[in-house]
Amino acid sequence: MVSTLDAQQAYGGPATHEVTNQAPPLTPYDASEDPALLEALRREGAGWAEEDLRRLGRKAGSVQAQEWADLANRHEPELRTHDRYGHRVDEVEFHPSWHHLMRTAVAEGLAASPWADDRPGAHVARTAGGLVWGHTEAGHGCPTSMTYAAVPALRRQPELAKVYEPLLTSREYEPGLRVPTQKRGLLAGMGMTEKQGGSDVRTNTTTATPTSEPGVYTLRGHKWFTSAPMCDVFLVLAQGPGGLSCFLVPRVLPDGTRNTFRIQRLKDKLGNRSNASSEPEFDGTVAWLVGPEGQGVKTIIEMVNCTRLDCVMMSAALMRKSLVEAGHHARHRSAFGARLVDQPLMRNVLADLALESEAATTLTLRLAGAADRAIRGDAQETAFRRIATAVGKYWVTKRGPAFTAEALECLGGNGYVEDSGMPRHYREAPLLSIWEGSGNVNALDVLRALSREPGTSEALFSEFALARGADARLDAAVTRLGNRLSEASPTTARRLVEEMALTLQASLLVRYAPPAVADAFCASRLGGDWGYAFGTLPEGAGLGAIVERALPGGD
Incomplete structure (x- = not known):
């Protein structure tokens, strides 16, 4: 019987082939090494952020960060509707790499922190950071984007903004469902579209019924495409007595009980695989009115x-x-x-x-x-x-x-x-x-x-x-x-x-x-x-x- 070593010696070299003419690994590299990016950063008033941007660029192009991106997409989020005892939990479990990416993004100010920064160019710096950290993977950009966008809408209801805005603009990433006000930082999601309307949100059928407490409603209905369902709070459109209105829906209520947010399934998407997109069902779900009733859009x-x-x-x-x-x-x-x-x-x-x-x-x-x-x-x-x-x-x-x-x-x-x-x-x-x-x-x-x-x-x-x-x-x-x-x-x-x-x-x-x-x-x-x-x-x-x-x- 001829051994592998004998075969290699007989042919004068390796039994298969030598690898040549292949590009070496790109990593590590500096994702911020882009003249167009750096010139525009200075021009648009955020030159003060360049040092941090360059540091983030080196991190984005590092072997570790690129591995996080790969693993977060290979190990997709999994829906767990019930615990072992049969209690409804509606939780989505993510690979640790997802949390590493999220923790970095939030800490680097890519969520809502610019709303708490008075420096001219703060929003430019955030966008430039997204252009650089986007060299990792795009899925985790969804919850950071929605958190960023939720703040100006929430300001339409000052008493709610006073409670939640400091937590949304925090640079602390704290996953897990707990009472929002007991956490160091929050993420916000959005539930706008429904299966019968999509972008035509005025056809929404989810209903909002006022309770005896001013500004508090209960929702009943189904949303068609709600991404990042493990966020802490959601902005949701529903039909109130005065028409289509916007509401704040926390996953966990102030008394520590789970709000009704039944995740029916996760979407099987073409891309954006690292990010969970879901269909939640509301049934007696407690919500707080944001802005005037009937002015949801x-x-x-x-x-x-x-x-x-x-x-x-x-x-x-x-x-x-x-x-x-x-x-x-x-x-x-x-x-x-x-x-x-x-x-x-x-x-x-x-x-x-x-x-x-x-x-x-x-x-x-x-x-x-x-x-x-x-x-x-x-x-x-x-x-x-x-x-x-x-x-x-x-x-x-x-x-x-x-x-x-x-x-x-x-x-x-x-x-x-x-x-x-x-x-x-x-x-x-x-x-x-x-x-x-x-x-x-x-x-x-x-x-x-x-x-x-x-x-x-x-x-x-x-x-x-x-x-x-x-x-x-x-x-x-x-x-x-x-x-x-x-x-x-x-x-x-x-x-x-x-x-x-x-x-x-x-x-x-x-x-x-x-x-x-x-x-x-x-x-x-x-x-x-x-x-x-x-x-x-x-x-x-x-x-x-x-x-x-x-x-x-x-x-």
């Missing part, structure tokens, strides 16, 4: 602005992470006698992806700056934020799936296997165009803003005017867009919003990006010299300079 509208910004942020983070992975592979893999990154067509693909990523990052932080200034009372920025956030939500999240698919393809077959992490990014991307209003909802919201809030159009074109004369293609696009506004209709809303988004991104890049980046973006996105797929930038587009700027560590 008005109460949550500020919340929508916040969560839509986070959708843009997470899409931009996915783009950047996918680009970094693709660039790393291309710089270490060779084919047909040269490194992939030096092959002209691959260089074109990477440069095109880099343009898209920088445009998304720059727009995200411009929106965060507008939010920060709007929260502090700037009327012009309030109007700009109103329309530009909806525009950005529509476009950047739409670009995400195509972007991650192209970045995955840069790795070839290596990108199609789970170990690469690229399939997880690809599955994650479509969620962000669905969450907080699909493409149609956001496009129609832009039309609503234009027709009902004329100041929004003025604010948008005032932004364009800041780049007037810098690029003829941009000037022509602004003129075309102005002419198109008079013809706006629901049928053509998507086309209109697409042009708004590209014009806005181009105006920002013309003002702030290096000439090679701005020129290539305007030539391709506005000048018509661009194909459907990525990698169709025109000759002379300065591909080398674009790629060198985009990839960490230089080219």
Whole structure:
């Protein structure tokens, strides 16, 4: 019988093969090493946060944090409806890696802490932190985003905000169902949509019945898509006697008993696997009114602005992470006698992806700056934020799936296997165009803003005017867009919003990006010299300079 050692000696080497021409592990790396990100951080008033952002970037790109991300998605949350004795508990159990990610996110101020920070740029710093920590995984960004967005809605009921806001803005992560006021920090979730209506929340059938105690109701009904069901409190829409209203629902009541929050099942989702999304049932569930009865939509509208910004942020983070992975592979893999990154067509693909990523990052932080200034009372920025956030939500999240698919393809077959992490990014991307209003909802919201809030159009074109004369293609696009506004209709809303988004991104890049980046973006996105797929930038587009700027560590 021939041994393995004999076989190796007979063939003069290992029995199978030697591993060559494979990229080394990307980790550890610095997820904050992105000139577009750091420049925008300073520009939008949060330069004071740069040191912390760089520290978080190194942590996000560490071997440990990337392992947490992988494990949290491989070991998905599990629903436990009853304990061993038959008592209803409605708990969801997570892998320890989920808690490590959550603890870091909350401690780094990525939940609601900016609402307790008086420094100008606090909300920009949080968004930049999300762009960096988003290099880990996206699922745990859901509860931090909802917690961030809950605060402005809760402020519509000052007596409730006085109790809960200090705990929501805390940097302490304390999982587990206990009386909220006895914890060091809280997380907030949301229960808005129902199976018969989805985004059309005015068709909700969950009912709210007043009790003898002022401001306290009991709810009865079923919610269709409530993520992060282990949060401490939830903002819920239900039909009160005066119409659709907003309510605060704690999982545990002040006397320590469990509120009725029966989790029927967890959703089996395409992506976002680390995060539990559920269908809870309310039946005599105790709730506190937030804002006036019958004004539920008005109460949550500020919340929508916040969560839509986070959708843009997470899409931009996915783009950047996918680009970094693709660039790393291309710089270490060779084919047909040269490194992939030096092959002209691959260089074109990477440069095109880099343009898209920088445009998304720059727009995200411009929106965060507008939010920060709007929260502090700037009327012009309030109007700009109103329309530009909806525009950005529509476009950047739409670009995400195509972007991650192209970045995955840069790795070839290596990108199609789970170990690469690229399939997880690809599955994650479509969620962000669905969450907080699909493409149609956001496009129609832009039309609503234009027709009902004329100041929004003025604010948008005032932004364009800041780049007037810098690029003829941009000037022509602004003129075309102005002419198109008079013809706006629901049928053509998507086309209109697409042009708004590209014009806005181009105006920002013309003002702030290096000439090679701005020129290539305007030539391709506005000048018509661009194909459907990525990698169709025109000759002379300065591909080398674009790629060198985009990839960490230089080219």
